[in-house]
Amino acid sequence: MTTFTPSSPTETLSTIQWAAAEETPLEILGHGSKRGIGRPLQTEHTLDLSKLAGITLYEPAELVLSAKAGTPLAEIEQLLAENGQQFAFEPMDHGPLLGGEPGRGTIGGVLASNLSGPRRLKAGAARDHILGVAAVSGRGEAFNSGGRVVKNVTGYDLSKLMANSWGTLAVLTDVTFKVLPAAETEVTLAIRGLLDEAAVAAMALALGSSAEVSSAAHLPERIAARVAGGKHGSDAATLLRVEGFGPSVVYRIEALKQLLGKAGPLEEIAGEASKTIWRDIRDCRPFADGGARAVWRVSMAPSEAHHMVMALRMQAAVDAFYDWQGGLVWLSMREDDPEADLLRGLIRKHGGGHATLVRASPPHRAALPVFEPQPPHLAALSARLKAEFDPKNILNPGRMAPGAGSATLARSTEGAAS
Amino acid sequence: MSGLAMPKPDAETLRRRAEIVADMRIIVPGEGVVDAANEMRAFESDGLTAYRQLPLVVVLPETVAQVSRVLKYCNERNIRVVPRGSGTSLSGGALPLEDAVLLVMSRFNRILAIDYPNRIVVAQPGVTNLGITTAVEQEGFYYAPDPSSQIACSIGGNVAENSGGVHCLKYGLTANNVLGIEMVLMNGEVVRLGGSHLDQEGYDLLGVMTGSEGLLGVVTEVTVRILKKPETARALLIGFPTSEEGGQCVADIIGAGIIPGGMEMMDRPAIHAAEDFVHAGYPLDVEALLIVELDGPSVEVDHLIGLVEAIAYRNGSTTCRISQSEQERLSFWAGRKAAFPAVGRISPDYYCMDGTIPRKELPRVLAGMRELSEKYGLGVANVFHAGDGNLHPLILYDANVPGELDKAESFGADILRLCVEVGGVLTGEHGVGVEKRDLMPEMFNQIDLDQQMRVKCAFDPNHLLNPGKVFPQLRRCAELGRMHVHRGQVAFPDIPRF
Numbered sequence: 039m040t041t042f043t044p045s046s047p048t049e050t051l052s053t054i055q056w057a058a059a060e061e062t063p064l065e066i067l068g069h070g071s072k073r074g075i076g077r078p079l080q081t082e083h084t085l086d087l088s089k090l091a092g093i094t095l096y097e098p099a100e101l102v103l104s105a106k107a108g109t110p111l112a113e114i115e116q117l118l119a120e121n122g123q124q125f126a127f128e129p130m131d132h133g134p135l136l137g138g139e140p141g142r143g144t145i146g147g148v149l150a151s152n153l154s155g156p157r158r159l160k161a162g163a164a165r166d167h168i169l170g171v172a173a174v175s176g177r178g179e180a181f182n183s184g185g186r187v188v189k190n191v192t193g194y195d196l197s198k199l200m201a202n203s204w205g206t207l208a209v210l211t212d213v214t215f216k217v218l219p220a221a222e223t224e225v226t227l228a229i230r231g232l233l234d235e236a237a238v239a240a241m242a243l244a245l246g247s248s249a250e251v252s253s254a255a256h257l258p259e260r261i262a263a264r265v266a267g268g269k270h271g272s273d274a275a276t277l278l279r280v281e282g283f284g285p286s287v288v289y290r291i292e293a294l295k296q297l298l299g300k301a302g303p304l305e306e307i308a309g310e311a312s313k314t315i316w317r318d319i320r321d322c323r324p325f326a327d328g329g330a331r332a333v334w335r336v337s338m339a340p341s342e343a344h345h346m347v348m349a350l351r352m353q354a355a356v357d358a359f360y361d362w363q364g365g366l367v368w369l370s371m372r373e374d375d376p377e378a379d380l381l382r383g384l385i386r387k388h389g390g391g392h393a394t395l396v397r398a399s400p401p402h403r404a405a406l407p408v409f410e411p412q413p414p415h416l417a418a419l420s421a422r423l424k425a426e427f428d429p430k431n432i433l434n435p436g437r438m439a440p441g442a443g444s445a446t447l448a449r450s451t452e453g454a455a456s
Numbered sequence: 457m458s459g460l461a462m463p464k465p466d467a468e469t470l471r472r473r474a475e476i477v478a479d480m481r482i483i484v485p486g487e488g489v490v491d492a493a494n495e496m497r498a499f500e501s502d503g504l505t506a507y508r509q510l511p512l513v514v515v516l517p518e519t520v521a522q523v524s525r526v527l528k529y530c531n532e533r534n535i536r537v538v539p540r541g542s543g544t545s546l547s548g549g550a551l552p553l554e555d556a557v558l559l560v561m562s563r564f565n566r567i568l569a570i571d572y573p574n575r576i577v578v579a580q581p582g583v584t585n586l587g588i589t590t591a592v593e594q595e596g597f598y599y600a601p602d603p604s605s606q607i608a609c610s611i612g613g614n615v616a617e618n619s620g621g622v623h624c625l626k627y628g629l630t631a632n633n634v635l636g637i638e639m640v641l642m643n644g645e646v647v648r649l650g651g652s653h654l655d656q657e658g659y660d661l662l663g664v665m666t667g668s669e670g671l672l673g674v675v676t677e678v679t680v681r682i683l684k685k686p687e688t689a690r691a692l693l694i695g696f697p698t699s700e701e702g703g704q705c706v707a708d709i710i711g712a713g714i715i716p717g718g719m720e721m722m723d724r725p726a727i728h729a730a731e732d733f734v735h736a737g738y739p740l741d742v743e744a745l746l747i748v749e750l751d752g753p754s755v756e757v758d759h760l761i762g763l764v765e766a767i768a769y770r771n772g773s774t775t776c777r778i779s780q781s782e783q784e785r786l787s788f789w790a791g792r793k794a795a796f797p798a799v800g801r802i803s804p805d806y807y808c809m810d811g812t813i814p815r816k817e818l819p820r821v822l823a824g825m826r827e828l829s830e831k832y833g834l835g836v837a838n839v840f841h842a843g844d845g846n847l848h849p850l851i852l853y854d855a856n857v858p859g860e861l862d863k864a865e866s867f868g869a870d871i872l873r874l875c876v877e878v879g880g881v882l883t884g885e886h887g888v889g890v891e892k893r894d895l896m897p898e899m900f901n902q903i904d905l906d907q908q909m910r911v912k913c914a915f916d917p918n919h920l921l922n923p924g925k926v927f928p929q930l931r932r933c934a935e936l937g938r939m940h941v942h943r944g945q946v947a948f949p950d951i952p953r954f
Contacts, residue, residue, distance in 0.1 A: 187844070248596070
């Protein structure tokens, strides 16, 4: 067991060239904050990128920031905050849910797992803000894609291809992101006491108005008590976040009150209290109970997800809450069985989407597809792509899908001999 | 670039043309196959009209099954295919090849679903960009990306090119507004990426497809996000004695935390051409003219107008007008929107470039352009998406003067080299196509290009879909697949191991 800890892109390149020559797989690691997600790896060696760190470019007026892949996200977010800016996609912190420390995670990991948060609805995910990358493929080739400007259609967008690739295609060495001004003010309007169906209707109404709601979540009864230390009580809370300049926020909150006045009792939550609620929703605090029972993250059409949850409840004991206007469902299984087939079957029946087993015991992660299985043509296309970038299957082998890359061994061997 | 090298036509395909046309008529019955030269003439070029070529045959399928069968047929017989939407590409992305089937998607022109609660529209790829907004505007919604060709350009083409528009600083490009697509691979397989939910599972192939210029697959259905129209919009028209001051004003607006709905800049030649043409009331004694549009609730817009006005004065603006009515706002835009035809009036021909630069480099790039303008003896006018650094230099030339097109193209290439040199890119929104293909090595080395071509190999290993575009030289996938490893090499000794 060897851990390689390169501190430069050149050392990273040499490590991967060595591993490719030896055909020996590597586990690719930043801080390891998301190590518990995906099929467990059985690699002899580890490539630890936490020493490949440092912010290399930050130009607030140009809305751009570059950093080495192992740079702590927390360090970058602090620098941005000092300049009144932020990553608008609000990357989730997996620490609380997976039983790790909060505030860990690297900027490379943010892209590799395509993180986002409650503002995903309006501002997108990491994939929508990445401008350029430098990376090393499983072939041991260092390449660049994209650039440092927002508008760029020069060549294929390999930067986006790195999003949600979980270190299976290439090892990121540098990333460049778009950054945006942080909102001056935020206020959350809470409607209390709604059942799921009424909550979803209220959120759709709000998002379909010109109030520019940036986040919409629904915490059913009792779940509501698990955010912000329980200070908002346990009644169901349907939450609408409005951000921007002071006068505009006041006006838009008023417009939402007019629109939703009849839906239920309304509360306004401002400033830090509002920020705390959305941070807790972002980090899935309601299910951060220190346990290891299965927690699913499900993405569906907002109007359909609660129907799926209702059907699931008929057959399994689950807790659920909703983000993204109802389209993102966090599910916590009360029994030991993650019920993967049941859940995925119901998702297909209710208009489709995908489910990721974000938290589960290692045996379940080894036995069940953690990421949504793909239809045959798409799975084959993904496997071909993996084989093009990592023909020896040395980068996080099997983390996303069992055996990915194995089908290409014959061809790669032939290539190496020629 | 006038001596543009395209892939050598396949003699066997040309020889079998009649048989291929007949087979196409079986797959796409009725009026869907066009093979007479005079009828194919309408398809011989796209928006980059300097290049023309009749295709082997034009096929206009109506169903996904037909698209799939055409592609499978061509794949099995090694026949090239060029997909085409509305043909408005400014980079030659839909330029036909002599030995290729031109697959025209214009009959895929229906909107399949409008879903207001989920704020999505599902459209066939031949629906125009503006057609989506038209379909939902009675409910107060719109589709945000608005390329200037939006009346004509198709949503499928927008996906292929990752189209932008004047509002993309605030609302994003096509890639940020598309939730899902259905596409057909060159082998005929139909694949769906994403859908009415957020984030595609697995690799972000949707992100890769967007902006892939028709080389990876043929889009047969698109799901887009629609947005509620902002309550109101107002604009400021601000003049500066120098481009430096205009550029600093843009930086300060963003520095103040304001992301305007649109922020456009024009230089003196563009201002004069536009004013002479549409009489928008532009000041003629300034070097840089900035249009800043703010949208949202009127209380927000009024608040921000005050902030932007103050920033403009701090940066030495000599004129600053604020629109007091919708009519006045539109008049501010009239000159900018007419900039291209306005330049067309003062010059027999113009050649539109599309580099993006870090905004702070604008003065340097404008100065460099003035030098190049003198060197080549050709005029240049500039319009600039100032918020995101996307520059559209319009090079003035006369195609009837022998050698001037070549000179304009060399001038354009030098401008793009300058953009790359200051940290920018070759194309912000028009695409590489054939136009900037041979400039790709200015921005990417061979290893960078190889990775991009490997994506191509995963989708279309025989290089049959839209060849001759984007890549200066397509390398065979078998060659790209080889691994060059040096066995027995000792890994560098100074890596810390534990």
